[in-house]
Amino acid sequence: MKTLHHLHRPLGSTGLNISPLGLGTVKLGRDQGVKYPSGFSIPDDREAANLIALARELGINLIDTAPAYGRSEERLGPLLRGQRDAWVIVSKTGEEFDNGQSRFDFSAEHTRFSVERSLKRLETDYIDLVLVHSDGNDLDILQNTGVYETLERLKEEGLIRAFGLSGKTVDGGLLALQRGDCAMVTYNLNEQAEKPVIDYAQAHGRGILIKKALASGHACLAPGVDPVRASFELVFGHPGVTSAIVGTINPLHLAHNVAMAVEVLGDH
Template sequence: MSQPTLHDLHRPLGSTGLLVSPLGLGTVKLGRDQGVKYPNGFQIPDDRQARQLLQLTRDLGINLIDTAPAYGRSEERLGPLLRGQRQEWVIVSKVGEEFEAGQSRHDFSAAHTRFSVERSLQRLETDFIDLVLVHSDGNDLAILEHSDVYQTLEALKREGKIRAFGFSGKTVEGGLKALEQGDCAMITYNLNEQGEKPVIDYAARHGKAILVKKALASGHACLAPGIDPVRASFELLFAQPGVASAIVGTINPLHLAHNVATVAGVIRQN
């Protein structure tokens, strides 16, 4: 049987005008192995392995790639790895969180937001980033109401440096507020955590975009015997009309192919 792909299952990312695959590739593991919460240890892939993984990702019909300054060397590696392929990818990056010497720190000021986007453009070797999300520290409402990060992203969008912007937060209130003024919210939604569902519902009603992080509970989902946790996770997600895509951060080619086959099956069944 041939490997199913997602090439014909791309869908709108809210009202951004971008079309994305229902699965996106998260790239923490291309750049950072400290302070990450995965059940198993891993080695950062070398350039040859990373290139093969990205080629497989494309072949499987995934066009969405998720990175961030806080993902160690992820952005600066992706620049050269994606050289000559810019039109093939929808690139998501972040602002607000820096990861240095094993520690995270946050800065949501206008100056840092602009600096961060300019640096991401340079590292990714591109003139524009499709979607930039605010990497929240958990104080979602305070960031949105008392910092200049959203206004700065709006200005960068007008300047053509980013196509769309939004918020990767941790609370329902933050997600709703982020969608009122922005294009996209990235939320946690999986078999273990479904508290942010009101944000998905709001997005579906208002034509906004939802990306799901930790769709597979970062590899921690456990269910009754005989039930495939990956399939059950994606059935839960794609039953929600507001969800555009789920970001999965695997560097294992077999896991990637299995995830794609499962998502293709679930979406075709709906």
């Protein structure tokens, strides 16, 4: 079985070592308002525990969640009990999801409340990385709200190890990396507009996580071309990329993704 255990790499200068693929957990907690090509059922606790055990066996140590992912955080707390040291946990702040609707709050008060709530839900006394869950107005969020200053303070207090932005614009990503540790950007076969953020991170020792690496399951290519392989060749072809978050709940897809990542990274 191909695994990622030997391919862990540093996330910028955070001191965190992470697998080149991370497990995204939106599907553990939320099935409304998500952009996937086909419907799915939220896995039960046994299925979720099996998926997490498989991810760990495959050498994945990065797990990505958010308050906006429905019940994801509160389910992960019990699911990760006794194995906290095996995981680098990424969560977010800024977006809330209630009754099928997103709402955003980037104030200092909400940021602290959100992180403290995530710590309780995840049953941990620190979160490795907290990202600002942008609504698209990246520059406004970074310049005119208290979110980044509050995350800086929470890092000083030891409640989080690192912070950054999951944004939607090049300008936002660049500003986020000047003051923060990491940016999460969209980069796939269909969308490469945020590549300058990855270039900057590579030049300045910052971390980059990729969201939608597989275009949320929408990657379409010529017949006979494996879309996962082609996607990973693009993503891991950039030396500034640390890890790509893959949000599958299908064990076969997860194993296939890992095997492809091992092959592609072996070629670099």
